[in-house]
Amino acid sequence: SQELEQSPQSLIVQEGKNLTINCTSSKTLYGLYWYKQKYGEGLIFLMMLQKGGEEKSHEKITAKLDEKKQQSSLHITASQPNHAGIYLCGADTPTGNQFYFGTGTSLTVIP
Amino acid sequence: KAGVTQTPRYLIKTRGQQVTLSCSPISGHRSVSWYQQTPGQGLQFLFEYFSETQRNKGNFPGRFSGRQFSNSRSEMNVSTLELGDSALYLCASSLGGGGGYTFGSGTRLTVV
Numbered sequence: 001s002q003e004l005e006q007s008p009q010s011l012i013v014q015e016g017k018n019l020t021i022n023c024t025s026s027k028t029l030y031g032l033y034w035y036k037q038k039y040g041e042g043l044i045f046l047m048m049l050q051k052g053g054e055e056k057s058h059e060k061i062t063a064k065l066d067e068k069k070q071q072s073s074l075h076i077t078a079s080q081p082n083h084a085g086i087y088l089c090g091a092d093t094p095t096g097n098q099f100y101f102g103t104g105t106s107l108t109v110i111p
Numbered sequence: 112k113a114g115v116t117q118t119p120r121y122l123i124k125t126r127g128q129q130v131t132l133s134c135s136p137i138s139g140h141r142s143v144s145w146y147q148q149t150p151g152q153g154l155q156f157l158f159e160y161f162s163e164t165q166r167n168k169g170n171f172p173g174r175f176s177g178r179q180f181s182n183s184r185s186e187m188n189v190s191t192l193e194l195g196d197s198a199l200y201l202c203a204s205s206l207g208g209g210g211g212y213t214f215g216s217g218t219r220l221t222v223v
Contacts, residue, residue: 033211035214040199040217041216042115042117042201042214042215042217043201043203043212043214044214045211045212045213045214048211088154099144099156099159099212100156101146101153101154101155101156103153104153104154
């Protein structure tokens, strides 16, 4: 089965600082997704990466997928309190009918 | 368009009881997946339904079951509730499976 390990497990940063969250897979990724979750709520889709070396940005969040398609990083520039939450990476299986989530990274941004 | 709707939002049940959770997907989405989220185990896949058929199942006991109706709405049932079943249950829909899921806000189940 697919295993997705995220690091760090939790992160506390001062507002305005940059930060990076990593997601490492035990197998080649066919589709890598990033979600954000506010405590006790559903997940909000952020970005999807499929091609090796792909990079996507939305506002101050940039996600990259490495060439080997086994690791992805999520970078937040100039963090703000509304960036706080749990960030989860997720991946498809090759058949596309099962989806695995990473272990999650809890982000706290101190004003 | 309306998002994924889960009902109820909160539920308190007693050990041994059973519970049914409901999920209405985005219109046109035929795949519905269920997940259990706990602080200790994170997000774990329960099962996925597509066109009224269970396509895939996670590693949960038979007390956890589900079904999907012809309008793609799905229900999840947990029988003989245990304290450890307390969790946030999330439902997600997509057009045909794959990770482009839209999630509902979840049902917070507390078993006492």
